[in-house]
Amino acid sequence: MAIFGLGQIINKAGGLVYQRNFAEGLAQLTSNEYLVLAGTLHGIHAITSRLSPVGSSSGAQVIEGETFKMTILLTITGTKFVLLTSLSETTVEAMLQKVYDIYGDAVMKNPFHTPEMPIRSERFDARITALIGTGS
């Protein structure tokens, strides 16, 4: 179970609302760089849906590098859940669905949370840790 660093949740405007490193697999970036990365990913996701040679397409769902891949789940509300894992992971989509469930439970149902704003919830953090563990 090698889930590298980086889970991200991006709101529908492209801003980063949650970011978490799980393992030491990837480079340490500053928080500013993570913000820029989330924005870039949001833009790329939009463009990839326009480049389809066969009519309407979703945006990019999996982006692969040589040693890792990035899986993106786009929900109906426009929120993106991003997870970086090693190439051999097969259960990432299911994992992202579970993260979405936890998001619905711990964040959306929280009356003190403003939607589209950064997530500051211990309950959410704890449940994500229980789900994903510390990676590897």
Added chain:
Amino acid sequence: MTIYSLYIYDRHCACVYYQDWHRTKRPKLATEGGTLRAVSQAVSPLSSSGDSTSLSTSEFINPRNTLSSSTGIVVATSEGPQTATFTPTMASAQTPNSSGLPFDEEAKLVYGVVLSLKNMIKKLSGRDEQFVNYRTSTYKLHLYETLSGYKFVLLSDPKVDSMRVVLRQVYLGPFLEYVVRNPLVKLDSRDYGVDNEYFRTSVDRLVRGLSVFL
């Protein structure tokens, strides 16, 4: 399981070659001056007089264009080898299922996406990691970049595995043979693409010979 299209970009960030096989949404023609000449006959804008009569397969969009009779109208689409049929009528034949984007804009978008993804992956990994491909629900885009800065971009069906090997074969075979070693092809120019008959047919043969091609 099929291959949709191939783009080749040079190190000046311009599209120098384009070929497609199974697109159902064809791009609209490029605007005048939008692409380099000799990128692909199927998507070039209707050329002004001066280009040779061998560029006979431009698709025709502007009915007011009263050019010399050297440019004919393609009745068939540009799939397969260039067996265009000449019909000298000036009918305004816009392809019935053209997408909203003109070709030159689409080529630039593809390049932009590829460049941004490359930078993003490099940044994330911290080492010199290459972006390989990405998948959406309807297509998969593969990238192979050479040391000289040429980027080979292939769009295929989402179910194929990595086609990086195939792109490398395109580079090692047809590209080196009919483009790099061809003294008539102006590489690295800012005006011309690398479209020529030998290259096009050999790439076509290579792609159609793949097991994943339909």
